[in-house]
Amino acid sequence: MSVPAEQKVLLLLQHAGPYEIRSVPNHTLQAGEVLVRVEAAGLNPSDWKTRFTEYSFALGGVYPARQGHDVAGTIVQLGEGVTAFAVGDKVFHQGYYSNRLAGFQQYTAVAADLVAMAPKNLSVDQITSIPLALMTAAAGFYQPRNTTGGGAGITPFWQDGGRGKYADEPIFIFGGSSSVGHYAIQLAKLGGFSPIITTASAKYNDFLKSLGATHVIDRTLPLSQLPEEVKKITATPITFVYDAISEAGTQNAGYNILAPGGVLILVLLDAIDKAKKTEDKEVTMAYGSPHIDDPKARALGVEMYERITGWFESAVLRPTDVEYVPGGLNVIPDAQERVRAGTVGARKLIVHPQETA
Ligand SMILES: NC(=O)c1ccc[n+]([C@@H]2O[C@H](COP(=O)([O-])OP(=O)(O)OC[C@H]3O[C@@H](n4cnc5c(N)ncnc54)[C@H](OP(=O)(O)O)[C@@H]3O)[C@@H](O)[C@H]2O)c1
Structure with a gap:
């Protein structure tokens, strides 16, 4: 297959600055890598957050x-x-903020052990929605407790004894309709957690129950009322809280719901009121990438990419909904504004970099 000497990439010129599309030399492979012609790339909230914020x-x-x-x-x-x-x-894989790995370009170079065959039952756009969201849910669930970049120390569902291990243990998941929350619900179901309580707009009730949520609390309920609402559902102390939203409000509400000895998994930096923190409640932030400088993140990624195709082909896991946005890399700045405004809803926006003008 012929490989062009140059490719088009989307460049962020400076912090909070504009984007520009440029032609640059294509990648030269290192040992153990593959060169992927990027046919679909997904947008995420982290794109605008890393562009504009801390x-x-x-x-x-x-x-x-x-x-x-x-x-x-x-x-x-x-x-x-x-x-x-x-x-x-x-194939499909997770990108990262580097010239070789970034998804907003026409070709990427990636280590072969972090690549998986495309599931045959899914469209290229559906497949593209998977990597970051699933890895973020998985890191929060499965990385060991009390470590940097750690998680809840749950036994992965694909390892011996992992499936159904947490029967009768409740879990609370903020933001079940988010891409990350969608997978947190599915991983909770595979682990056997019950009840699986989540917050979302009421319109997602049936969908989230089809994924495994047992109770969907309307996200418009004041956060101060959540502990009471949870008590109506279960008398068992909640020792696992996954906050897939991680705004200051949900973080603090999650901390209030969490029982002593439990762990609260965040996806953003800790914004919990320091005055109310106690040593018997652990708070950790998930890092949803196998590409960060952390051997345990890479190891989890390799383990998952060996199996990930099968999970989707056999419907062990279901992908999120997607919306294809025509226009290649050129439309990313406008599409990013929709993500930033929070108007996209429970689906991921996908572009096709080969369409770039
Ligand atoms: N740490 C990491 O490595 C990592 C990795 C990936 C993502 N993240 C972070 O994780 C968060 C989720 O990312 P994502 O891609 O999964 O988001 P997303 O798919 O864009 O989330 C959109 C969904 O979240 C729902 N939502 C928004 N605010 C909510 C709230 N307060 N309570 C309940 N549901 C709410 C929206 O509901 P409506 O439709 O009702 O508006 C919408 O359905 C973001 O903050 C992102 O930056 C972190």
Whole structure:
């Protein structure tokens, strides 16, 4: 398969600055990598957060910066030593904030052990919605407790004894309709948690119950009323809270619901009122990437990418809804504004970088 010498990329020129599309030299592969022609890339809230807010630390201060976490496409070249894939394979993987890995470009170079074959039963757009959201839910569930980048220390559902292990243990998940929350519900169901209580707009009730939620609390209920609402559902202390929203309000409400000995998993930086913190409640922030500088994050990613295709082909997991936005990399700035405004709802926006003008 021919590989062009140049490719188009979307560059963020500076912190809070504009984007620009430029033609740049294509990647030269290192051993163990594959070159993927990016046919679909997904937008995420982290794109605008790393562009405009204190989360820009994730870009490492390097501008122009490349972004884009979710990638599906075709392998067009194999690095030395790669035998698990062939040129022409349809694959998907998680991108990252680096020139090689970012999804908002026409080609990416990625380590082959963090790539998976595209599930045959899903469209390229549906597949693209998977990587970041699933990895963020999984990191929060499965990374060990009391570590940086840690999680709840739950046994993964694919490991011995993991399926159904947490029967009769309740879990509370803020934001079940978010992409991350959608997978948190499914992982909770696979672990056997019960009840699985989540918050969302009432319109998502049936959908979230079809994923495994047993109780959906309307997200317009004042957060101060949540502890009472939870007591109506279960008398068992809640020792697992996954906050897929992690605004200051939900974080503090989650801390109030959490029982001593329990763990609250955040997806954003800790904003819990310091005055009310006690040593018997653990708070941790999930890092949903196998590409960060943390061996346990990579190890979880490798374990998952060995199995991920099968989970979706056999409907063990279901992807989120997607909306394809025509216009390639050119439309990302406008589409990002929709994500930032919070008007997209329970679906992921997908662009096709090969359409870039
Ligand atoms: N730490 C990490 O590595 C990591 C990785 C990925 C994402 N994140 C963070 O995780 C969060 C979720 O990301 P995402 O991509 O999953 O989001 P998303 O899919 O864009 O979330 C949108 C959904 O969240 C719902 N929602 C918004 N505010 C809510 C609230 N207060 N209570 C309940 N539901 C609410 C919306 O409901 P309506 O439709 O009713 O408006 C909408 O359905 C973001 O803050 C993101 O930055 C962190």
